[in-house]
Structures are given as C-alpha cells and as structure tokens.
Amino acid sequence: MDKSKRHGRLQEIFDMIFPYCKYIGNRIVHLLPVTIIISIAIFGLIELMPGDPVLAMINPETTASMTEVERAQYVETMRITLGYNKPIIVRYFLWWKDILTGNFGYSVALNKPINEFIGTYIKNSFKVNIFGFILAFLIAIPIGIKSAVKKNSTYDKSVTVFSMIGISLPSFFMALLLVLLFAATFRVLPFSGMRDPRGIRPDFMYLILPVTVIVLSSLASLVRYIRNAMIEVLKADYIRTSRAKGLSEKVVIYQHAFQNALIPVITIIGFWIPALFGGSIIVEKIFAWPGMGYLMNQAYTFKDRGVLSTVLLFYAVLTLFANLFIDIGYAIVDPRIRERRIK
Incomplete structure (x- = not known):
C-alpha cells in the first residue's frame, strides 16, 4: 500500500512537472533558428568592419627588420594559419566550431586567447x-x-x-x-x-x-x-x-x-x-x-x-x-x- 501511494505521488509530481519541461524544451528548440540568424548577422557585420584583421594581430616589432617580400610572405602565412584565406561561409562554420569547443578566438587588445579572461x-x-x-x-x-x-x-x-x-x-x-x-x-x-x-x-x-x-x-x-x-x-x-x-x-x-x-x-x-x-x-x-x-x-x-x-x-x-x-x-x-x- 505504501509503495502504491508513493508511486501515485511520484506520478502526480511527474504529471505536474512534465508539461513545464516539455514547454521549456519546445521554447529552446524554437530559439535555435533565431540564434543562428542573429549569429549570421553578427558575423557578417564584424566581417564588414574596415581594416585587415590579420595586420591588426601582427606585432610591428616582429616585421620591423623584414624586407617587403619577407613581410608579405609572413602576412600571407599568418592569413593561412588563421584561416582568413578561406571563403566567408567556411569561416562562419569554423567560428561556430570554435565557440562550441570553448575556443572564442584571440584578443588583439589584450594579446591573449579570449577564453582565458x-x-x-x-x-x-x-x-x-x-x-x-x-x-x-x-x-x-x-x-x-x-x-x-x-x-x-x-x-x-x-x-x-x-x-x-x-x-x-x-x-x-x-x-x-x-x-x-x-x-x-x-x-x-x-x-x-x-x-x-x-x-x-x-x-x-x-x-x-x-x-x-x-x-x-x-x-x-x-x-x-x-x-x-x-x-x-x-x-x-x-x-x-x-x-x-x-x-x-x-x-x-x-x-x-x-x-x-x-x-x-x-x-x-x-x-x-x-x-x-x-x-x-x-x-x-x-x-x-x-x-x-x-x-x-x-x-x-x-x-x-x-x-x-x-x-x-x-x-x-x-x-x-x-x-x-x-x-x-x-x-x-x-x-x-x-x-x-x-x-
């Protein structure tokens, strides 16, 4: 009898909580396409910012003693390493891949990975x-x-x-x-x-x-x-x-x-x-x-x-x-x- 009462009580609690869990799950699923649309807008606007992001990441002292040819080769190597030679759509998916793995990129101003601070x-x-x-x-x-x-x-x-x-x-x-x-x-x-x-x-x-x-x-x-x-x-x-x-x-x-x-x-x-x-x-x-x-x-x-x-x-x-x-x-x-x- 005690077990049946306990089972009935647990069933009541489940029946009360389940609709909320289902509702929250549905709302989270609906948030996913909105998040993707917003992320596309953010990524696109950041890409439209003036200036070369690769040049911004290079320390001028590193290339000060290089010739023009060496400097151009160094910049191109950095561009390939950072993935800026790839199409924008590829970079967008790589950006999401980095975010989902906890790698948020690199801060030029603070000179360290973003996930560190x-x-x-x-x-x-x-x-x-x-x-x-x-x-x-x-x-x-x-x-x-x-x-x-x-x-x-x-x-x-x-x-x-x-x-x-x-x-x-x-x-x-x-x-x-x-x-x-x-x-x-x-x-x-x-x-x-x-x-x-x-x-x-x-x-x-x-x-x-x-x-x-x-x-x-x-x-x-x-x-x-x-x-x-x-x-x-x-x-x-x-x-x-x-x-x-x-x-x-x-x-x-x-x-x-x-x-x-x-x-x-x-x-x-x-x-x-x-x-x-x-x-x-x-x-x-x-x-x-x-x-x-x-x-x-x-x-x-x-x-x-x-x-x-x-x-x-x-x-x-x-x-x-x-x-x-x-x-x-x-x-x-x-x-x-x-x-x-x-x-």
Whole structure:
C-alpha cells in the first residue's frame, strides 16, 4: 500500500512537472533558428568592419627588420594559419566550431586567447549587478505597494515625482554626480577600479558607487511598474471579496494582490538578466570596473573583432534566454497563461 501511494505521488509530481519541461524544451528548440540568424548577422557585420584583421594581430616589432617580400610572405602565412584565406561561409562554420569547443578566438587588445579572461569579466559584471538589482528590488516592492495603497496621497505624489526624476536622469549623470560628491569632494569613497593596490581600503568600498548608480537607475522604473500594477489589481472584484471575507489587509495586499501584480515585475526581471551577466557599458566605463560592459567598450575602441563577436553573441543568447524566463514566469504566476501555453 505504501509503495502504491508513493508511486501515485511520484506520478502526480511527474504529471505536474512534465508539461513545464516539455514547454521549456519546445521554447529552446524554437530559439535555435533565431540564434543562428542573429549569429549570421553578427558575423557578417564584424566581417564588414574596415581594416585587415590579420595586420591588426601582427606585432610591428616582429616585421620591423623584414624586407617587403619577407613581410608579405609572413602576412600571407599568418592569413593561412588563421584561416582568413578561406571563403566567408567556411569561416562562419569554423567560428561556430570554435565557440562550441570553448575556443572564442584571440584578443588583439589584450594579446591573449579570449577564453582565458572572458569568465573573469562575466564574474565581475555579475558581482556588481547582482547587489544592485537585489537592493533595487527589495526597496522598490514596499515603496511601490504602499504608493498604490495610498493612491493620490502626499506619499504617493512624492514617490511619483521621485520616479519621474529617476527615469529622466541618465545613469552617466548619476555616476558623475556621485563621483563628484563622494570621491572628489568628500573623498570618502574610491571612484574607479575594484580593489586598492596598496591594500588599505577594503574591496567592498569599490562596489558602493557603481552599485548605488545601478540601484538608482533601476529603482524609479521598478517602483513605477509595481505601483501601476498594484493599482489595477486592487480594483479587481476578488480583492473586494477578500476584504469582505474579513481577511487582514496585509494578507489581501501581499498574498492576493501582489501575486497577481507580479507579471510586469517578471518582465522587468527578465530584462535585467542580460545586464546581470553582461554588465553596463556606461557604469563600468565611468568607474573603470572590469566587467563585460568595459570589455565591450574596449573591444569597440581597438576594433578587437574576436572579442566583439564573442560579446555580441553572448548578449544575444542572454536576451533570448531572458525572454524564455519571462514566458516561464508568466506561466507560473498566471494560471490562465499556464493553461493556454503549457497544456
């Protein structure tokens, strides 16, 4: 009897999970042709960049003592070694072969294989962004909910003004203002880098300014989304029914109303995923934080084709999986969407 009950319970769990697994598998299969199309566009645009990639990889000091004939032969040998003598379609498939085997190419700017440093830059971006996004989310939820509950009050109007100012101000302006105040004027925080070479300042101090910029730039829009979503949900009939049943206001707001207001929040979180691992070009450039955004800016400045193609494909794949996360989140939160898309 116990075995039959356990078997029945396992069957129930399988029946509940299988539709989700099937749905995720189908969505991943649908992402494959989109990824291929995007990769073709990226590879083609990189190939159209001006300049000879082979000449960019050759150290001038290596060919300084060569004659013109020797230099031409050396360049041609390098071209054959690197595969640039092959047709573009062949190079495209070789590029994918290298990616799938973990060989992302060679960085001209850093003078080393990309797979030796790309993981460090991703980790640095994740480190600064995860703190910023978690803090923004934890601050925005109570503010947005309270603003919706106290609609048109002085508190709500103050939050609305703050949100409009936060949305209007660009992140680079906030970053420069914070650097001016806390790094240049009061000199209580470092304004660039991620650690003190002298070992005097603790490493967490280098996180404060970039994390603050991420929080401020994300907070305004997130508060706005939560507030508007909660206002719409609080008008629903089932909320009035819940209150009529005698449920406490906290249960009505946080358990019933907020759960149904999560769809726009899931959308925001999904849009954050590429930035979580991909970093922010503006923030990382201003604070000289060695993340993916900083790497992207450096690759564009030095026309580092290998890094550009790798980072752009990385951003594209992250964006596609962020959309997948949004769809799955919708299905989990909203039963109507779950029945329509998964079953």
